[in-house]
Amino acid sequence: MRSPLIPEMATQEVQLNETLAHLKSxxxxxxxxxxxxxxxxHDVELHQVAEKVEGLGQFVMKTRRTLKGHGNxxxxxxxxxxxxxxxxxxxxxxxxxxxxxxxNKEHAVTMPCTWVMACAYAPSGCAVACGGLDNxxxxxxxxxxxxxxxxxxxxxxxxxxxxxxACSFTNSDMQILTSSGDGTCALWDVESGQLLxxxxxxxxxxxxxxxxxxxxxxxxxxxxxxxxANVWDMRSGQCIQSFETHESDINSVxxxxxxxxxxxxxxxxxxxxxxxxxxxxxxxxxxxxIIFGVSSVDFSLSGRLLFGGYNDYTINVWDVLKGTxxxxxxxxxxxxxxxxxxxxxxxxxxxxxxxxxxxWA
Amino acid sequence: xxxxxTGGQGTNGVADESPNMIVYRKMEEVIARMQEEKNGIxxxxxxxxxxxxxSVFSGSDIVQWMTKNLDIEDPVEALHLGTLMAAHGYFxxxxxxVLTLKDDGTFxxxxxxxxxxxxxxxxxxxxxAVYLCKRTMQNKARLELADYEAESLARLQRAFARKWExxxxxxxxxxxxxxxxxxxxxxxxxxxxxxxxxxxRPVSVYGLxxxxxxxxxxxxxxxxAKQPTEEELQEQITFWQLxxxxxxxxxSKVAESLIGYTEQYLEYDPCLTPPDPxxxxxxxxTTLWELEASKEPGxxxxxxxxxxxxxxxxDPVGREQFLKFLESEFSSENLRFWLAVQEVKKRPIRxxxxxxxxxxQEFLAPGAPSxxxxxxxxxxxxxxxxxxxxxxxxxxxxxxxxxxxxxDSYSRFIRSSAYQELLQAKKKVNSTFFxxxxxxxxKTYQDFEPTAHL
Numbered sequence: 001m002r003s004p005l006i007p008e009m010a011t012q013e014v015q016l017n018e019t020l021a022h023l024k025s026x027x028x029x030x031x032x033x034x035x036x037x038x039x040x041x042h043d044v045e046l047h048q049v050a051e052k053v054e055g056l057g058q059f060v061m062k063t064r065r066t067l068k069g070h071g072n073x074x075x076x077x078x079x080x081x082x083x084x085x086x087x088x089x090x091x092x093x094x095x096x097x098x099x100x101x102x103x104n105k106e107h108a109v110t111m112p113c114t115w116v117m118a119c120a121y122a123p124s125g126c127a128v129a130c131g132g133l134d135n136x137x138x139x140x141x142x143x144x145x146x147x148x149x150x151x152x153x154x155x156x157x158x159x160x161x162x163x164x165x166a167c168s169f170t171n172s173d174m175q176i177l178t179s180s181g182d183g184t185c186a187l188w189d190v191e192s193g194q195l196l197x198x199x200x201x202x203x204x205x206x207x208x209x210x211x212x213x214x215x216x217x218x219x220x221x222x223x224x225x226x227x228x229a230n231v232w233d234m235r236s237g238q239c240i241q242s243f244e245t246h247e248s249d250i251n252s253v254x255x256x257x258x259x260x261x262x263x264x265x266x267x268x269x270x271x272x273x274x275x276x277x278x279x280x281x282x283x284x285x286x287x288x289x290i291i292f293g294v295s296s297v298d299f300s301l302s303g304r305l306l307f308g309g310y311n312d313y314t315i316n317v318w319d320v321l322k323g324t325x326x327x328x329x330x331x332x333x334x335x336x337x338x339x340x341x342x343x344x345x346x347x348x349x350x351x352x353x354x355x356x357x358x359x360w361a
Numbered sequence: 362x363x364x365x366x367t368g369g370q371g372t373n374g375v376a377d378e379s380p381n382m383i384v385y386r387k388m389e390e391v392i393a394r395m396q397e398e399k400n401g402i403x404x405x406x407x408x409x410x411x412x413x414x415x416s417v418f419s420g421s422d423i424v425q426w427m428t429k430n431l432d433i434e435d436p437v438e439a440l441h442l443g444t445l446m447a448a449h450g451y452f453x454x455x456x457x458x459v460l461t462l463k464d465d466g467t468f469x470x471x472x473x474x475x476x477x478x479x480x481x482x483x484x485x486x487x488x489x490a491v492y493l494c495k496r497t498m499q500n501k502a503r504l505e506l507a508d509y510e511a512e513s514l515a516r517l518q519r520a521f522a523r524k525w526e527x528x529x530x531x532x533x534x535x536x537x538x539x540x541x542x543x544x545x546x547x548x549x550x551x552x553x554x555x556x557x558x559x560x561x562r563p564v565s566v567y568g569l570x571x572x573x574x575x576x577x578x579x580x581x582x583x584x585x586a587k588q589p590t591e592e593e594l595q596e597q598i599t600f601w602q603l604x605x606x607x608x609x610x611x612x613s614k615v616a617e618s619l620i621g622y623t624e625q626y627l628e629y630d631p632c633l634t635p636p637d638p639x640x641x642x643x644x645x646x647t648t649l650w651e652l653e654a655s656k657e658p659g660x661x662x663x664x665x666x667x668x669x670x671x672x673x674x675x676d677p678v679g680r681e682q683f684l685k686f687l688e689s690e691f692s693s694e695n696l697r698f699w700l701a702v703q704e705v706k707k708r709p710i711r712x713x714x715x716x717x718x719x720x721x722q723e724f725l726a727p728g729a730p731s732x733x734x735x736x737x738x739x740x741x742x743x744x745x746x747x748x749x750x751x752x753x754x755x756x757x758x759x760x761x762x763x764x765x766x767x768x769d770s771y772s773r774f775i776r777s778s779a780y781q782e783l784l785q786a787k788k789k790v791n792s793t794f795f796x797x798x799x800x801x802x803x804k805t806y807q808d809f810e811p812t813a814h815l
Contacts, residue, residue, distance in 0.1 A: 020588075023594035026598055030601035033605060037609070044616065046615075046619065049620065056633070083650060084641075101641065101647070115578055170707075171707065191710070215675050235753050249380060256619070267380040275610075278610050279604075279607060288432045289432060289433045291387040301632070302622075304632075304633060312441070313441075320619075330437070346631040346641060347640075
């Protein structure tokens with residue numbers, strides 16, 4: 001610290017530092033008080049109460065379709081509401097729309113950037129959004145004319161100052177929610193590209209987001225490299241709840257189907273369940289033999305099963321209530337980078353660094 | 362050799378580590394346990410023909426140890442994890458360049474910590490050239506170059522033709538040092554050095570090995586955290602205070618709720634209850650989807666509407682039936698208002714002001730044709746909002762109407778005869794008949810042989 005030239009400045013600087021220190025300690029003591037309050041209501045563990053629940057029987061899920069066509073690592077995928085089409089994006093900039101049921105490729109677009117880390121299907125099924133190292137989220141309307149060049153109709157919607165890590169349409173083709181390496185999330189109007197709301201609060205890259213499954217709700221959850229999972233009010237831009245129990249980056253967040261809880265997957269090799277009403281972490285899904293990070297998580301339709309895609313090429317299936325692992329699925333030959341359950345829960349899809357996507361049921 | 366500090370290892374230790382580093386540390390913990398004298402893997406010297414093979418253990422030893430010590434039930438899982446550890450080079454088969462784990466008598470050896478991935482190795486081609494060159498200088502059968510290594514050496518000689526003398530000198534110097542070592546020690550070190558190169562210059566058959574060390578551009582080391590400003594600290598304090606004031610539920614209550622939800626939806630979860638007639642992905646038969654797309658809702662689907670108002674609102678057929686029922690009672694304005702407000706939130710921002718006015722005129726303005734009843738507080742607020750109309754202009758009114766519908770119209774709908782009829786009388790259309798019907802309508806006739814059915 002440079003020595004102040006004027007004595008008054010010295011006193012002012014000292015006063016400022018004192019104020020900052022005072023505020024910092026106040027903030028920290030409030031934070032610990034919050035942890036205390038949260039812990040007070042922890043009268044029992046979820047898996048203890050779940051002992052009375054019937055165990056799940058023998059679990060058999062297999063690869064039912066393998067989608068080959070990407071020339072490089074598959075980074076992201078999303079389902080169409082029609083329960084059979086999917087969009088996927090990869091490291092080499094290719095975005096492909098498939099009819100996963102027949103394994104036919106229906107559309108393909110080459111993005112002008114590599115590492116397309118985010119892609120999403122519009123609710124109408126008539127458009128897809130994607131982005132990555134270009135710091136943007138672009139929307140491509142899907143043409144019925146196979147010969148039409150999709151890239152020509154591309155619409156740039158979101159602009160961030162760092163890579164796009166995730167994107168999702170709200171319940172409309174007209175709004176997109178994005179998360180970015182610039183530490184923010186943002187809500188955009190697709191038609192005009194106007195920023196409707198921005199969300200500040202993460203101290204590092206935001207890696208994932210998920211919209212709450214409510215008809216009336218206006219909230220979403222995000223996870224980041226600051227190990228925090230934040231719940232946001234879309235209308236005000238405020239962070240309404242925050243959870244920090246992971247030991248490393250949170251790569252994936254997904255709401256429990258009722259909307260009262262959400263799961264997260266992290267580089268610390270664990271998945272965790274946070275309940276919004278209890279306002280705390282209520283379960284950890286981990287095993288001594290699982291040491292590679294979780295890239296992606298999603299629930300089965302009833303919320304009883306949690307599927308996790310891992311960097312050790314496997315998928316672990318967890319019993320959400322009892323906390324035990326039900327099954328481990330092998331098949332991919334490299335990291336599983338993305339995992340989503342289909343809209344009607346009949347299957348889930350995984351994308352991998354081995355260039356393929358698989359549909360499991 | 363080139364070592365780089367790409368891992369973002371800060372002085373804080375674990376806190377700053379890149380995702381790869383976290384995994385390396387965990388694997389190293391396992392390796393340390395494997396090497397423990399008491400409970401580790403038994404390492405021994407095996408006598409074979411005229412030679413001794415020092416410091417080895419078998420693949421089965423590894424699998425057995427992992428199954429016992431890492432809480433693994435299935436040896437397949439142990440094999441998978443073990444193969445990943447071998448691919449990172451933590452132990453290696455002494456007679457093979459391909460780094461996998463086999464559950465048999467194949468001999469493996471531990472890698473020396475000097476060569477561990479956590480030291481952030483990024484060896485250059487010149488280093489590889491020196492290594493291969495050194496191998497050719499040593500007159501040992503076991504050090505003979507494999508075909509792919511000979512090819513690599515040839516390529517490197519062409520690439521570094523101008524500085525080959527320098528490379529040769531380095532190789533010579535290293536060979537000289539190696540010669541001085543004890544015979545057994547040399548055997549071990551030679552194999553460890555080879556395993557190192559198997560990780561960093563793998564034989565192309567196992568090309569994907571390279572990707573193990575790749576990480577995505579999202580995991581760049583975090584920049585130094587800035588000291589928070591006074592304003593930021595005030596914001597934090599406000600946030601914590603708000604959080605403290607939040608009403609929380611006891612864990613026991615929350616657990617019951619989560620359990621209740623999953624039990625209620627168990628029969629609707631295709632992963633747990635096979636869907637009727639079949640799961641299209643398993644049977645290759647899309648009847649399930651066709652039934653869902655039809656206007657005739659099945660019994661199971663109708664039953665779900667009774668779980669809560671959200672179930673009716675999110676199912677298009679449910680909404681239709683609910684609206685129909687309310688229209689029959691001449692009380693549909695609440696639902697129509699709610700649906701209209703949902704709709705306006707989905708429009709492009711450009712269209713919002715017009716739509717808001719339209720909704721105001723239809724439902725809330727004095728003398729509105731479909732007047733709805735909201736409490737005076739919401740009404741006043743809405744009147745204000747409409748003056749500067751945004752997407753959330755009707756938020757308060759919509760919330761009030763939703764609560765009203767939930768407690769009043771919705772419960773009447775579920776008790777109504779219209780709903781009960783749908784629930785009880787309507788058995789699902791016989792699925793075989795439906796299948797035949799849909800086959801007749803389907804675009805491809807490949808599977809349909811009319812003569813067989815007649």
